[in-house]
Amino acid sequence: MRTVLFGPGVLAVDAARRVSEGDLAAARAQMGFSLAWHIIVACLGVGLPALTLLAEWYGIRTGNPAHRLLARRWARAMGVLFAVGAVSGTILSFEMGLLWPGLMGRFGQVIGLPFALEGIAFFLEAIFLGIYLYAWDRLPPRRHLLTGIPIVISGTVSAFFVVCANAWMNQPRGFTLRDGKVVHVDPWAAMLNPASPPQTVHMILAAFMVASFLAASVYAVALLRGRRDAYHRAGFFIPFTLGAIATPFQIVVGDWAARFLADYQPAKLAAAEGVYRTGSHVPLTLGGVTGDHGLKYGLEIPNGLSLLVGYSPGTVVQGLDRVPPALRPPVTGVHWAFDLMVAAGFFLLLMGVWLLWQWWRRHRAGGELSTPRLFLALAALAGPAAVVALECGWSVTELGRQPWIVYGVMSVREAVNPAPGLMTGLWLVLVVYAAMTVATVYVLRRLARGTPVPRAPQEGDVARYPVV
C-alpha cells in the first residue's frame, strides 16, 4: 500500500495551475452570492428573537393583546427565517470545502475551533427555538419567556464565533508554516486574532440593526396606509427604538474598525478610501471614479482621512502605492461600498435623532408620540438602508481582502477547487436561491397579513389550536 500525503503547499500551487479563469470567477460569485443571501437571514435570526421576546415580555407584563399578538406573529416569521437560515448556513459550510478545498486542506484545522464552538451555540439555538416555537401552549407564560432567552444568547454567540473565523482570514495568526505545511497551531490565538474584536462587535450590532429596522419598515408602511392602531404602532416603535439605540454605537464601532485597518490591513483601508499615494494631509474623498493616478470627480474634504485615522492632519496614511499592482483589491468597488455603507449609517443615525426629538416633544407636550408622514416614509426606507449598509460593509471586508483568501498567506486562486464544471454549479445555486427568495418573501408577506395565529405559532393545524 502506497501511503503518500503530499505537502498541502505543493498541492495548492498545483491546483492553482489547473484552475480556469471562468471557474475561479464562478466559485467567487457562488460563495459571494450565497454569503450575501445568508447574511441577511442570519441577521434576522440574531435580532428577531430579541424583538419577539421584548414584545412577549411587554405582553405578559401589561396584558396588552397587541403585544402578545405581535410576539406570536414575529415568532412565526422567526420559524420560517430560522429554517432558511439554518439550511443556507449549512450550504456555506459545504461550500468551504466544495469551492475552497485548498484553504480547508491546509488551514481547516486552524479555523476549526471557532466553527466547532459556533456549532455548539447553533445547536443550543435550534433546541430552544424548537421549544420556544412549539411549546407556546404547553408552558406557563413566564417559563415560556425564559426558554426564549437562550435563543438570543446563543444566536449572538454563534455570530461572534463565525465572524472570528472570518477575522482570521483578515489577520491570520496562531500557526506556523514550514515548507507550505502547517506545523504548529495555537487555535485560541487563531480565533482571538487582532481583527476579531472590531469585526465581531461591528457585525453583531449590524445584526440587531438590520432586524430592527427591517421589522420597523414593515409597520411603517402599514402606518402610512392608515392602520394606526395600537398593534401597528407597537410593531413600529419597539423595533425602531431598538435600532435607533444601536446606531450611534455602531458608528463609533465602525470608526474603530476603520482605524484598525489603518494599523493592520492598510491596503483595505486605502481601497476603501481610495488613497493611492502614501503621505500626510490625506483628504477624505467621497465618491469618485478610479482614474490612472487616483480618484477623480470625488468630493474631497481636506485632511479628512488623516484626521480620522490619527486625529491630526500630519498623520501618515498608507496608500495603494505601497502594494504591488497585482495584490491590490478592486478599488472602485470597495470604495463605493464603503461610502454607501457610511451614508446609510448616517441616514439611520439621523432617523434616530428624529425619533428622539419626537420623544422629547411628547415629553414636553404630552399625548401620543406623533408620526408625521415624512418621518414614516423615511422610516420605511430604514430597513432597506440597513440591508444596504450590511451588504456594503460585508463587501468592503471581503473584496478589500482580495486577491487573498488568507491575508498575505494564500490567494483565492491557490484555494479554489480545480475540478471542472464549477460554472454549472453556480447556475444551479442561482436558480435554487432565486426560487427560495421568491418563496421566502411570499410566505413572509402572507404571515404578515391578517391570517389567524395559532396558539403555538408553528402548529399548522389551526383548527385544533384555539386562535388568539
Add this chain to the structure above:
Amino acid sequence: MLADAALAVMWVGLTCYALFGGADFGAGVWDLLAGGAERGRERRRLIEHSIGPVWEANHVWLIFVVVMLWSAFSPVFAAVMSTLYIPLTLAALGIIARGAAFAFRKASTELWQQRLFGACFALSSLLTPFFLGTVAGGVASGRVPPGIARGDVVTGWLNPTSLLGGVLAVVTCAHLAAVYLCADADRERRPELAAAFARDAVLSGVAAGVVALAGIGVLHADAPQLFHGLTHRALPLVVLSAVAGVTGLALLTRRRFVAARGAAALAVAAILWAWGAAQYPAMLVGSTTVARAAANGSVLTAVLASLGVGAVVLVPSLWLLYATFQRGSPEQPSPR
C-alpha cells in the same frame, strides 16, 4: 490517541445524524408516498407534527460532522469535498429545498401551495440521503485519492458501491422513520395510523435487508478491501445489525413500538460502526490513515475540550426538547 478520540466523536455525530436526521428524511419519503391530498392528510399531519419541533436540532448533527472532519482531518475533508463535489452540491441543494419547503408548507394555508412545497420537501427528502449515500460509497470503496480534486468527479460517485450506498441510505431512513412514527401515532392514540406505519416499517425493513444482502455481492466485486473488513474484523457488528434488524421487525408485528425503535436504531448504528471498523485505520482507502491526516494535537485538544464543555449544556437541553414533545400534546390547552 487524540486523533482516534476525535474520529470516534465524529462517528458518534454521524450516527446521531443517521438516527435522527436520517429519520427526518425518511419521514419526508413517507410524505411523498402518502397519496393524494385527501387520502394522505392524516399521515402527513402526523409526520409534520412529529418532525416539526426537532428537525432543525437533528440537522445540526450534519454540521457537526462536517466541522469535525475539517477541523480534525483537514486533508481528508479537502480531498472528499473537492473530488465528490457533484453529489455533495446536489445534497446541499436538497438540504436547502427540504428545510425551506418544510417551513414554507407549515406557513401556507392554501392547498396548491401546500402541494407545491410539500412535493419539494418530500422529493428532496428522497434525493438528499441518496446523494449522501453515494458519497459514503465513494469514500468506502477507495475512490477518493488524497490531494485536491485528484479523483474522478463522475465515477467517484457513480459506481456500484455508491449506488448501493445511496439506495441503502434511502431505504434505511424510510425504515427508521416508519418505526419512529408507529410509536408517535400510538402515543397520539391513532391506532389506524400506527398500524399503517407498522406495515410500512416492516416492508421497508425487509427492503433494507434485501438491499443489504445484494450489497454483499456488490462489495465483493467492487470494494474488496471494505468487503474483507466487513467479513473479518467488523463481522460481529454486521451480525449485530442483522439480528437487531430482524428483532425490530418481530417487535413491530407484536406492536411493541418503543422497543422496536431501539432495535431499528441499533441495527442502523451497528452497520455504520461496522463500516468504520472495517475501514480503520484508513480514512481514504489505500492512501491516508487517521494518524497521518490528523490535525495538530493542540487543535484536537481544544476542539474535544470545547465539545466536552458544550455537552454539559447540550445534553440537558436536548433532553428538555425531546421530553417536552414526547409527552403527547395537551388535549385541551388551558385558555389564558
